[in-house]
Amino acid sequence: MRLSKPGFKASRAPASKLAGTLGETARRVVVELYGITRELLRIPVALFMRAAELAGALVLAAWLRAWPVLLALWQLGRRTLAIAQVQVTPARVTLAVVALTALALAASQFADYRQVTIGSNAYSGVEGVASAPQVDTASTGSAHAWLGLPLAGVAALVVVGCATGRSRLAALLVPVGLAAVALSVFVDRPKGLDEGDAAIAYDGASAALLSGFWAQLVSGAVLVLLAPILARALTSRSADGHSGAEPRKRRSRVASPWRRRPPPRPRPFDGASREAGA
Numbered sequence: 001m002r003l004s005k006p007g008f009k010a011s012r013a014p015a016s017k018l019a020g021t022l023g024e025t026a027r028r029v030v031v032e033l034y035g036i037t038r039e040l041l042r043i044p045v046a047l048f049m050r051a052a053e054l055a056g057a058l059v060l061a062a063w064l065r066a067w068p069v070l071l072a073l074w075q076l077g078r079r080t081l082a083i084a085q086v087q088v089t090p091a092r093v094t095l096a097v098v099a100l101t102a103l104a105l106a107a108s109q110f111a112d113y114r115q116v117t118i119g120s121n122a123y124s125g126v127e128g129v130a131s132a133p134q135v136d137t138a139s140t141g142s143a144h145a146w147l148g149l150p151l152a153g154v155a156a157l158v159v160v161g162c163a164t165g166r167s168r169l170a171a172l173l174v175p176v177g178l179a180a181v182a183l184s185v186f187v188d189r190p191k192g193l194d195e196g197d198a199a200i201a202y203d204g205a206s207a208a209l210l211s212g213f214w215a216q217l218v219s220g221a222v223l224v225l226l227a228p229i230l231a232r233a234l235t236s237r238s239a240d241g242h243s244g245a246e247p248r249k250r251r252s253r254v255a256s257p258w259r260r261r262p263p264p265r266p267r268p269f270d271g272a273s274r275e276a277g278a
Contacts, residue, residue, distance in 0.1 A: 091233040102155035105219035109141035109148040111212030114192035118205045140212035143188045151176050167234035173227035180220025
C-alpha cells in the first residue's frame with residue numbers, strides 16, 4: 001500500500017491557479033486591445049464614408065444639373081456645324097476677311113504711326129525700367145490727309161458689290177491695296193522717321209514707326225493678295241450654281257445595279273402566229 005505525499009499536491013494547486021489567472025489576464029488584455037484597435041479604425045473609416053457619401057451626393061447633384069446644359073450645348077453645336085457646312089463657303093469666308101481688312105485699314109488711320117523721343121542714348125539698356133521721354137506723336141491719317149479712309153470705303157463697297165454677285169469688282173482691291181502700300185512706304189515712312197525740330201532742340205532725338213504704320217501697310221498688302229483669291233472663289237461659286245442641277249439629273253437617270261428588275265410580261269396567246277411557227 002502506497003502512501004500519497006500531501007506536500008506535493010499542495011504545491012501543484014497554487015501553480016495551476018496562477019497559470020489560470022495569468023491566462024485569463026492575457027485574454028482580457030487581448031480583448032481590450034482588440035476593442036481599442038477596432039474603435040481607432042472605426043472612427044476614421046466612419047468619417048471617411050460620411051465624407052464620401054457627401055461628396056458623391058454633391059457630384060451627383062452637380063451632374064444632374066450639368067447634364068441638360070451639356071446636352072443642349074451638344075445639340076446647339078451639331079446644329080451650328082450643320083448650318084456652317086451649308087452656309088460657310090470659300091467665297092463668303094473670303095468676303096468676310098476682306099471686310100475685316102478694310103475695317104483694319106480704316107482703324108489704322110486713327111492710331112499713332114510715329115513717335116519722337118529725346119535722350120535715347122541715355123536710356124539704352126534700361127528701357128524696361130524707364131523709357132526715353134516722348135516729345136511728338138502723330139496719327140496715321142494726319143500724315144497723308146486721311147486718304148486711308150476713302151480707300152477703306154472703296155474696299156467696303158467692293159465687298160458689298162461682290163456679295164451681290166458682281167465678281168469683277170474684286171479686281172478693284174488691287175489698286176486699293178497698292179495705294180495703301182504706296183502711302184505707307186513713300187509718304188508715311190519718310191515723315192515718320194524724320195525727327196524734325198526735335199533733332200535741333202534736343203540731344204539724342206530719334207523717331208520710330210508705331211503700330212498704325214504697320215497696320216496700314218499690312219492691310220494694303222493683304223487686300224492685294226485677297227483680290228485674286230476672292231475673284232476665283234466667286235467664279236467657282238457661280239460655276240457651281242449654274243451647273244449644280246446637272247449631276248443630279250444624270251444620277252437620277254442611271255439605274256442602280258441593286259435595283260430589282262420587273263419580271264417579263266407574258267405574251268398574249270395568238271393561234272395564227274403559233275400555227276405559222278409550227
